[in-house]
Amino acid sequence: MIFLVSDKGKLKVAILGLTCCGGCQLEILNLEPVLLDLVEVIELVNFPEAQSENKDGPYDVAFVEGSVTTREEIERIKNIRKESKFLVALGTCACYGGVQSIRNFGDVEEARKQVYDDDGSHIDALPATGLDEHVNVDYYMRGCPVDRSEIVDVLTSLLIGKTPEPKHYSVCVECKLAEYACLLNEGKLCMGPVTNAGCKARCPAVSVPCDGCRGPYDQANLESFIEILKEKKISVEDILRKFRMYTSWAPQYRNLKVI
Amino acid sequence: MPLIKKQKIPLLVDKMLKKFDVIGPVPKDEKYVFSKVSRGEEVFLGYDTSILPPKKIFFPQEETLITFKKDEQLEFKPALEDGTPSKTDGDRKFVIFGVHACDIHAILTLDKQFMEVYPDPYYISKRARSLIIGVSCREPKETCFCGIMGTYTVEKGFDLFLEQIDEDEFYVIVGSDEGRKLLSAYPDFFEASTEETLEKLRKVLKEKDEKFADSVSITGLPTLLEQEFDSVNGEIWEELGEKCLGCGTCCLVCPTCFCFNVVDKVELSGKEGLTKRVWDSCLLADFAVIAGGFNFRPTQTSRIRYRIYHKLKYELERGGILGCVGCGRCNIACPAGIKMQDVIKKIKGE
Amino acid sequence: MKTLVVNPYLPIPARCTKIVSQTELEKLFRFEFLGKTIQENFDYLPGQFLELSIPGFGEAPFSITSTPTKKEYFEFCVRKVGTVTGALHDLKEGKKVGIRGPFGNGFPLNDLKGRDIIVIAGGLGLVPLRSLINYILDKRDKFGALKILYGTKQPKELLFRDELKAWEERKDVELLITVDAVPEGQEWSGNVGVVTTLIPKVEMHKDYTAVICGPPIMYKFVLRKLDGKLREDLIFLSLERRMRCGIGKCGHCAIGPKYTCLDGPVFSYEEIKNLQGAI
Amino acid sequence: MKMKQSIAIDHFTRVEGHGRLFLELEDGEAKNVQLSIFEGPRLFEAFLKGRKYDEVPPLVSRICGICSASHILTGLETVENAMDIQVSDQTRLLRELLDIGEIVQSNVLHACFLALPDYLGAPSAIALADNHKELVKTSLELKDLGNNIARIVGGRAVHPITTKIGGFSKIPSKNSLEALENSFKNLKDRALNLVEVFGSLKYPDFERETDYVALKGDKKYEFLDAPLASSKEGILELSKYKEYIEEYTPPYSNSKACKRNGKGFMAGALSRMNLNHDLIDDEVKSLVERTGIEFPNKNPYLISFAQIIEVAHLIKRGIEILEELKNTELKPEKNSFKIKEGEGIAVTEAPRGALLHHYKFDDKGIVEYANIITPTCMNNRNIEEDIIAYTPQLQGKTEEEITFELHKLIRAYDPCISCSTHTLQIDLKSK
Ligand SMILES: Cc1cc2nc3c(=O)[nH]c(=O)nc-3n(C[C@H](O)[C@H](O)[C@H](O)COP(=O)(O)OP(=O)(O)OC[C@H]3O[C@@H](n4cnc5c(N)ncnc54)[C@H](O)[C@@H]3O)c2cc1C
Ligand code: SF4
Numbered sequence A: 001m002i003f004l005v006s007d008k009g010k011l012k013v014a015i016l017g018l019t020c021c022g023g024c025q026l027e028i029l030n031l032e033p034v035l036l037d038l039v040e041v042i043e044l045v046n047f048p049e050a051q052s053e054n055k056d057g058p059y060d061v062a063f064v065e066g067s068v069t070t071r072e073e074i075e076r077i078k079n080i081r082k083e084s085k086f087l088v089a090l091g092t093c094a095c096y097g098g099v100q101s102i103r104n105f106g107d108v109e110e111a112r113k114q115v116y117d118d119d120g121s122h123i124d125a126l127p128a129t130g131l132d133e134h135v136n137v138d139y140y141m142r143g144c145p146v147d148r149s150e151i152v153d154v155l156t157s158l159l160i161g162k163t164p165e166p167k168h169y170s171v172c173v174e175c176k177l178a179e180y181a182c183l184l185n186e187g188k189l190c191m192g193p194v195t196n197a198g199c200k201a202r203c204p205a206v207s208v209p210c211d212g213c214r215g216p217y218d219q220a221n222l223e224s225f226i227e228i229l230k231e232k233k234i235s236v237e238d239i240l241r242k243f244r245m246y247t248s249w250a251p252q253y254r255n256l257k258v259i
Numbered sequence B: 001m002p003l004i005k006k007q008k009i010p011l012l013v014d015k016m017l018k019k020f021d022v023i024g025p026v027p028k029d030e031k032y033v034f035s036k037v038s039r040g041e042e043v044f045l046g047y048d049t050s051i052l053p054p055k056k057i058f059f060p061q062e063e064t065l066i067t068f069k070k071d072e073q074l075e076f077k078p079a080l081e082d083g084t085p086s087k088t089d090g091d092r093k094f095v096i097f098g099v100h101a102c103d104i105h106a107i108l109t110l111d112k113q114f115m116e117v118y119p120d121p122y123y124i125s126k127r128a129r130s131l132i133i134g135v136s137c138r139e140p141k142e143t144c145f146c147g148i149m150g151t152y153t154v155e156k157g158f159d160l161f162l163e164q165i166d167e168d169e170f171y172v173i174v175g176s177d178e179g180r181k182l183l184s185a186y187p188d189f190f191e192a193s194t195e196e197t198l199e200k201l202r203k204v205l206k207e208k209d210e211k212f213a214d215s216v217s218i219t220g221l222p223t224l225l226e227q228e229f230d231s232v233n234g235e236i237w238e239e240l241g242e243k244c245l246g247c248g249t250c251c252l253v254c255p256t257c258f259c260f261n262v263v264d265k266v267e268l269s270g271k272e273g274l275t276k277r278v279w280d281s282c283l284l285a286d287f288a289v290i291a292g293g294f295n296f297r298p299t300q301t302s303r304i305r306y307r308i309y310h311k312l313k314y315e316l317e318r319g320g321i322l323g324c325v326g327c328g329r330c331n332i333a334c335p336a337g338i339k340m341q342d343v344i345k346k347i348k349g350e
Numbered sequence C: 001m002k003t004l005v006v007n008p009y010l011p012i013p014a015r016c017t018k019i020v021s022q023t024e025l026e027k028l029f030r031f032e033f034l035g036k037t038i039q040e041n042f043d044y045l046p047g048q049f050l051e052l053s054i055p056g057f058g059e060a061p062f063s064i065t066s067t068p069t070k071k072e073y074f075e076f077c078v079r080k081v082g083t084v085t086g087a088l089h090d091l092k093e094g095k096k097v098g099i100r101g102p103f104g105n106g107f108p109l110n111d112l113k114g115r116d117i118i119v120i121a122g123g124l125g126l127v128p129l130r131s132l133i134n135y136i137l138d139k140r141d142k143f144g145a146l147k148i149l150y151g152t153k154q155p156k157e158l159l160f161r162d163e164l165k166a167w168e169e170r171k172d173v174e175l176l177i178t179v180d181a182v183p184e185g186q187e188w189s190g191n192v193g194v195v196t197t198l199i200p201k202v203e204m205h206k207d208y209t210a211v212i213c214g215p216p217i218m219y220k221f222v223l224r225k226l227d228g229k230l231r232e233d234l235i236f237l238s239l240e241r242r243m244r245c246g247i248g249k250c251g252h253c254a255i256g257p258k259y260t261c262l263d264g265p266v267f268s269y270e271e272i273k274n275l276q277g278a279i
Numbered sequence D: 001m002k003m004k005q006s007i008a009i010d011h012f013t014r015v016e017g018h019g020r021l022f023l024e025l026e027d028g029e030a031k032n033v034q035l036s037i038f039e040g041p042r043l044f045e046a047f048l049k050g051r052k053y054d055e056v057p058p059l060v061s062r063i064c065g066i067c068s069a070s071h072i073l074t075g076l077e078t079v080e081n082a083m084d085i086q087v088s089d090q091t092r093l094l095r096e097l098l099d100i101g102e103i104v105q106s107n108v109l110h111a112c113f114l115a116l117p118d119y120l121g122a123p124s125a126i127a128l129a130d131n132h133k134e135l136v137k138t139s140l141e142l143k144d145l146g147n148n149i150a151r152i153v154g155g156r157a158v159h160p161i162t163t164k165i166g167g168f169s170k171i172p173s174k175n176s177l178e179a180l181e182n183s184f185k186n187l188k189d190r191a192l193n194l195v196e197v198f199g200s201l202k203y204p205d206f207e208r209e210t211d212y213v214a215l216k217g218d219k220k221y222e223f224l225d226a227p228l229a230s231s232k233e234g235i236l237e238l239s240k241y242k243e244y245i246e247e248y249t250p251p252y253s254n255s256k257a258c259k260r261n262g263k264g265f266m267a268g269a270l271s272r273m274n275l276n277h278d279l280i281d282d283e284v285k286s287l288v289e290r291t292g293i294e295f296p297n298k299n300p301y302l303i304s305f306a307q308i309i310e311v312a313h314l315i316k317r318g319i320e321i322l323e324e325l326k327n328t329e330l331k332p333e334k335n336s337f338k339i340k341e342g343e344g345i346a347v348t349e350a351p352r353g354a355l356l357h358h359y360k361f362d363d364k365g366i367v368e369y370a371n372i373i374t375p376t377c378m379n380n381r382n383i384e385e386d387i388i389a390y391t392p393q394l395q396g397k398t399e400e401e402i403t404f405e406l407h408k409l410i411r412a413y414d415p416c417i418s419c420s421t422h423t424l425q426i427d428l429k430s431k
C-alpha cells in the first residue's frame, strides 16, 4: 500500500549469492552516496558478503545473484524462495546463467572428468542456469553487472508497496534518448536492437557496441536482426559468438539458428 | 536587407553569449548534436544534420512535470524550470543558432501540437524564451528528402534565417520583430546588401529548386494511403513489419514526433517524489496496450503502418500540416535500413 | 466545458469519502475535492473522465460514474488490473489522491434530449453509462424511452446491483440483463448469452439513439446486430485507449487522426466507421 | 589421553564468495586443515577456448567483480604481448589511473568494511557507523572515489567498458578529469589520516615467515609494469612460471591452490609492501614510520595495514597522474594492428596480489589455450599453513573465540572466492 515506509517499518532484505563474480552485490555496496539513507528504511537481515551477523528468513525481498551450478545451489535457491515474499534475480547470471553458461554448449561432465581425472569426482558441475529454471522469480534485474540505480528504483517501489515495472523495449531507446551515434549503422555488431533496456546504453555511451548483457527483450525481432547483421557482412561465427556471451542460455538464444 | 560574412559569425555568437544562452550544432563522435556553447567558434554551421533535432530544447527527452509531497497534506507542485537550458539564469533568453529549414518546419508542427488546445506550459515556457536563427543547406544529403516534402525552404518560424549565397557570405532574412531587433543590436556584424548580392540570392534560390526538388511529390499521397490501408497492396506493410526491429529509434530522432510516457519516481523516504514525462515511440510493442493486456496495434506491421499514416496523412487531417519534414533522421537512424522516401515512392508506385 | 486548472498537468487533491465493494475486482469510490468551492464549482458531463493520480504509483483515466446532478461528490467504479488500480483498491476512506479534468467530450446530451434511447453495456462499460442513465432519470421528462441492455461474463460480475433493481422496478425504464455463462456455484435465473442476444428482444424504431460501451471486442458484434436498424449518426460508442495525459499531447490514445481523449471518448458510429483501427 | 576437537566454519562472512574451513585439533595442535571453497565452478579456461582475442578481456573481467579491471588489464596485456601490439603513453597512463581506481576501491572495501569491524568490535561496517560515523563516511567516500575513477576512465564501476586492445574506446573529458582531481585533493588528508588509524589498531601478535611474491618495481611502486619477484629468490622469469608455481587441486575444494618449492607463499598487499616499501611516497612513508610498524613484516594481519598504506600512496600518485594528464592534449586513438598467431603471458598486481594470464591464439586470433592463476589460489595454501602455525597460540580459548580468531585471519587475506573458482582448468578437446 501507499507509503509503506511510514506505515509498516523497515523492509526486511536479504542479499545472497550463488555462483558468479560477485559484481552485482558489489554494485549494492557501490551505492555509497545513498547507502546510509538506505539502511534507514531497509533492514539487512542476511548479507554475508558485508556483515557477520546474519539471520535466516522470512524476508520481504531477497536479491539473489549468481547462476545455479551445483546440486547444493539448487537446494539453496529453493530454500531462499520459500523464505522470500519477493525474489529478485540480481544480475545476468541469476537471470540467464551468465558467462559460465557458455560451457553448457559443450559436455560439462566430460569437461570436468578430463581435467580432474580421478580426484575431481568431488566437484559438482552442472550446466549453469538462471534461477528461474528452479524457482519462480518475481523481478529480473538484468545486466552484467546490474545498474545500481535500478537497485534503488526497485527498493523504493517495494517500499511504497508497488510492484516494480520491467521495461519492454530495447537498448536503442536509451541510446537515442542520450543522443549517442549509432554503432550498428557504422557496421559494428551492436546488440542494442534486441537487448533489454535499463542500462542507459552504457556501452554505446563510450563507443562500444552493446554486448547484449541484459538479454533479449520480450518482443525482439531476432530474425530480422540477424538478417541485417549478415547484410552488413558480419560473419556467421561472429554473430553466433556475440549471442553466446552473457545471455547465451536465455530461452530465445539457446537454440538460436544463425544460418 | 543585410548580409553577414562567414568569419564574423563566431564573433557575433561570442557577442550574443553576453546576453543570451546560445545553443548550436557541435561535433560529437563524428556526428553533430545541438548543445549549449560557450564560445562562438564551437557552433559548426556546416553540419549535415544533428542526431536529435532541436525539439529536445523545448521538449526535453525527460522532463519533470510535477513534484509531490505526501506528509500530512498531499501537495502537488508544477516543476516548470526543470530541463530548460538556462535553469539558473531564470528567464534568460536563448538563441538556437543554425537550425535547418526542415527543422523549422518541424518546430511549427510542434507548436501546433503543444500550443493549441490545452496549451502546454512546459513547452511554452521554453519556446517563448527562444530565438531561432536558421541556416540554409547548400546541398541535399543522400538521406534527406526535403525535396519530396517541400521543406527545403521556409517562410516563417524563425527570427533570422541565414541563406548562404557564397562560400563566405550569408544573406540574412528577417522573420520577426525580434529578429529585426537582433540586427539593430549587433550592427557591427552585418553589412548592407547590394543589387549584386540580391542577384546572387535569387540565383542561389533558383539553383536550389533544381538541386533539391524531387520528381516524386506528395500530392495525392493521403488519398493513395486511404486505399492502401488494407488493400491488396498491403504487402508493403507486411514487408516493413517483418523487417522492422521495433527499436523505436525512428520516432526518437524525429523532429515532429511528440509522444511521451509519464512515470512517477519516489524518494527513498517515500514522502516525496515527482512525475516526469519521457519520450515514447508508437513503434514500441506496448505503446497501445490497455489494461487487461489488449493491444490495439498488436503487430509490428500495424505499428509501422500507423507511424507512416500518422506522418503522411493523419497529421495533415488534424492540423493541416504534414507530420514529416523530410529531414532524413529516421533514415539515418533505422538499423533495419527502412527509409521513409522509399516507402513514399512505393506507395506512389514509382 | 470548464477545466479546473491552468496547468493541465497539475492534479488537485481530493479525499476519498466512501468505498463500496461491487464485485471481487471492482470497487466504487466516492471522492470530494478538498476545497468546498472547488467541489461546488466542479461540473462535468456524463461520459467524461478524470485523471486520477496516486503519487508514486502514477496516473490513470477513469470515467466518472456519478451524475453531474449530484454536486456534493463524484464517483469512480474501478477494476483492479494493475499498478494504479491496485493502489486505489488498497486506498482507505479519508485518504487523498490527485485529480485532473474533466476531460473528453462526454455523451452528446443535445442529440439525446427528447429522443428514445437504447443503452448497451458490456462489463465495465456500464460505469460511464451509469452516469448517463442516472442523469436521464434525474431529468426524466427531457428524454424519451429508455431501454438498457447489460451483459457480463458471469452473474457475480454484475455491478451496481441495488441500482439495477431500482431501474428494473421503474415503469419508465426497460432493463434486460444477461450473462455469458453461469459457472457452477453461482445462481442465476435470467438470460444466458452474450449481450447481442438481447438486441432482438427489445422493440426499437429507426430513430432510436444507441449508446454503447464495453470491452473492445464487443463493439464489432453489437454493431453488426444493429446494422441497418438505426441511423449511424445516432449510434454512440465510448471507446477505451491507453492514455498518459488525457489532453491530446502524449499520442497514446490516437485512433487514426482522432484522439480518444480530445475527440472522444464518445464517437458516433458515422464518425469512426471508416477510421482505421477504430473497431 | 589426547584431546580431539574439530572446528568448522561453515560459511565465511564478510568475504567475497562462499567458502568454509574445517580444522581438526589434537591437544590444541592443528592436525588437519581444509580451506574449502564451495562456490560453484565456472570453468572459464574451458569456455575461453574458441573465443576471439578481443572477447577475452571482457569475458575474463567476469571472473571477479571486485577486481574486474585487473583481469581486463592483465588480459589486454596478454593479448598485446601475444600479438606484439604497442600502446601509447596516454593509454599507459590512463590504464594506470583505472588500476588505481580499482586498488583504492578494493583495498578500502576490504580494510575498512570487511576487516576493520573485527578490530572495532562491530558485526559490519554499517553497524560501525553508529559509533564511528566519520570513519565510515571517509571510507565510503574513498571507495566512491575509486569507483568514480572507473566510471570516468572505464565507463562503469564494475566491468569497465572502454578498455580495448591497443587503447581506449573513449577518452575521458577534461572536465571529468578535473572533477576527479578535485575529489582526490579533497580526500587526500583523510586518506593519510587512515594510515594513522590503521597504524594504531591492535593486531594479533602472530608472525610466520613465508615466501612473499609480488611485482617488484624499480623506481616506482608498481602494479602493472614490473617483473615478478620473490622475497626468497629475487626476480622470477615470467615465461617459466610453471616451473616455480605449482598448481594443484585439493580434494576438498572447488578451487585450486598453489605452492612453490612444496610450500605455500603469499601474494597481495603485504608481499608488495615487503618487497617495495622503500618506494612508497615520502609523506606516507614518514606517517608509517611514526606508527612504529616496520616492513618487511611477517604478521599476516598487517595485510589490512599495507592496503591502507597503498591507498594513501595511490591517492598521491593519482594526483600526479591527473596533473600530468591535465598538461597533455588527450586524443582519441585508433591503434591498428594485425591479428596473428602467438602466445602471451602477463602478470599484474590485482588488489589481492599477483594475477597471471596466459593464452595461445591461432592465426585468426582464436583462443587455443588459456590459463589463469588468481591471487586467491596463490594464497590458499599459505592461509592453511598460517592456521596451523597460529592455532597453538589459541590454546585455552573457547571454540567460539577460536572460530572468531580464525575467521579474522582468513578475512585478513581478503580472499576473493569467485575469483578462485573459475580456475578449474580444463583442457577441453572437442572430440
Ligand atoms: C477514457 C477512459 C475511461 C476509463 N474508465 C475506467 C473506469 O471507469 N473504470 C476502470 O476500472 N477503468 C477505466 N479505464 C481503464 C483504466 O484507465 C485502466 O484500467 C487503468 O489505466 C489501468 O491502470 P493501472 O496502472 O492499474 O494498470 P497498469 O499497471 O498500467 O496495467 C494494467 C494491465 O495492463 C496491461 N499492460 C499495461 N502495460 C503493459 C505493457 N507495457 N505491456 C503489456 N501489458 C501491459 C497488463 O495486462 C497489466 O496487467 C478507463 C480508461 C479510459 C481510457
Ligand atoms: S548504437 Fe546500438 S544501441 Fe545505439 S541505436 Fe545503434 S544499434 Fe541501437
Ligand code: SF4
Pocket: A143, A144, A171, A195, A196, A199, A200, A201, A202, A203, A204, A209, A210, A211, A212, A213, A214, A215
Ligand atoms: S549496452 Fe548492452 S552490454 Fe552494455 S551494459 Fe547495456 S545491455 Fe549490457
Ligand code: SF4
Pocket: B243, B244, B245, B246, B247, B248, B249, B250, B251, B283, B304, B333, B334, B335, B336, B337, B338
Ligand atoms: S528505426 Fe527502423 S527498425 Fe527501428 S522501429 Fe523505426 S522503422 Fe523499425
